[in-house]
Amino acid sequence: MAQGSLRASAVLATFFGFTLPLMPVQALLLKVSPSAARRFPNWYHKNVCRILGITLKIDGAVAEEKPVLLVCNHTSWLDIPVLSALAPVSFVAKLEVGSWPFVSALARLQRSVFVDRTRRQATGDAAAEIMSRLQKGDTIVLFAEGTSSDGNRVLPFKTSLFGAVFGQAQERGDTPSSGVVVQTASVVYTHVRGLPLGRADRPRIGWYGDMEMTSHAWGVLKSGPITVTIKVGPPVPLSEFKDRRDLALKTERAVRADVLGILRGRPDDPTLIPVEPSQESRRQKLSIPQSRSEKWT
Numbered sequence: 001m002a003q004g005s006l007r008a009s010a011v012l013a014t015f016f017g018f019t020l021p022l023m024p025v026q027a028l029l030l031k032v033s034p035s036a037a038r039r040f041p042n043w044y045h046k047n048v049c050r051i052l053g054i055t056l057k058i059d060g061a062v063a064e065e066k067p068v069l070l071v072c073n074h075t076s077w078l079d080i081p082v083l084s085a086l087a088p089v090s091f092v093a094k095l096e097v098g099s100w101p102f103v104s105a106l107a108r109l110q111r112s113v114f115v116d117r118t119r120r121q122a123t124g125d126a127a128a129e130i131m132s133r134l135q136k137g138d139t140i141v142l143f144a145e146g147t148s149s150d151g152n153r154v155l156p157f158k159t160s161l162f163g164a165v166f167g168q169a170q171e172r173g174d175t176p177s178s179g180v181v182v183q184t185a186s187v188v189y190t191h192v193r194g195l196p197l198g199r200a201d202r203p204r205i206g207w208y209g210d211m212e213m214t215s216h217a218w219g220v221l222k223s224g225p226i227t228v229t230i231k232v233g234p235p236v237p238l239s240e241f242k243d244r245r246d247l248a249l250k251t252e253r254a255v256r257a258d259v260l261g262i263l264r265g266r267p268d269d270p271t272l273i274p275v276e277p278s279q280e281s282r283r284q285k286l287s288i289p290q291s292r293s294e295k296w297t
Helices: 003-020 023-032 034-052 080-085 095-099 104-107 122-135 159-171 211-221 242-263 277-285
Strands: 054-059 068-072 090-094 113-115 139-143 179-192 224-232
Touching: 003 034, 023 034, 023 104, 023 211, 034 054, 034 080, 054 080, 068 080, 068 242, 080 179, 080 224, 090 095, 090 122, 095 104, 095 113, 113 122, 122 139, 122 159, 159 242, 179 242, 224 242
Parallel strands: 054 224, 068 139, 068 179, 090 113, 090 139
Antiparallel strands: 179 224
16 A cells, blocks of 8 residues: 555655646747647656556557547547557546646646537537538548437536537538548457456546545555557547538447447457447447448447
8 A cells, every 4th residue: 555655655756756747848839839739738648547557559650640429438538648658639528627626737738628518609609610620621520429428327428528520511411621531449448557447446447426636646656557458549530420410320339349348358349339229220220330341340
């Protein structure tokens, strides 16, 4: 126990010693070099993962030189440094994050888009910002479940969260913005101290429900080095989706299949995709592919 606390203290001291001097650097880059400000957090978070003792196992890659909507499952606050180490990204975050001490500063420096889901006008403004950022070539991360889970499952995706991508013009049947592609990233925390995480242990990494962040983070840091597996899906043009519901359904199925495959040690097995009888007609109507060689399975 004492050893775990000593490790957590050392990790926190190293993290703050590394982070605090770099915050003014990113603030300056935001003013003088937007392209550098986009890339710098990627380098920073790769080093943060090393400090935290996180080993990344990545299957696939985020498309470069293209605007990407990266649709992900959400398990823990660790998802932020993990996905940020994957590629230069910005996040769509709920408005409350913008008021959290210290975390809000980091989120703003990474050019996060804050969404107030309780006000329709504010949501519309955020939607316009997301589309504007995509058109400028950014990679925007969307946690499509709308909340975090215990790491043993993928929650249903909220179609309303995809409205920012299609917007009112797309909902009327207009062609989605050219060049924007959609990818999925399925994140699973698989090992702690080199030992596999079982179903009962995985929620110790997950941050969900009414968990208090400070005590949870302290417990995670005490636990030791963590291994995380990320499976990135192939890029699919936004124009290939009919509407936000089509986009939500297909990305949800892709993420759920990949998460289930990683959990069972069979990441490329198409038979793991759950299809309930009530969903079968929807699947056929939306022409969801059957084979792993096709785009959305």
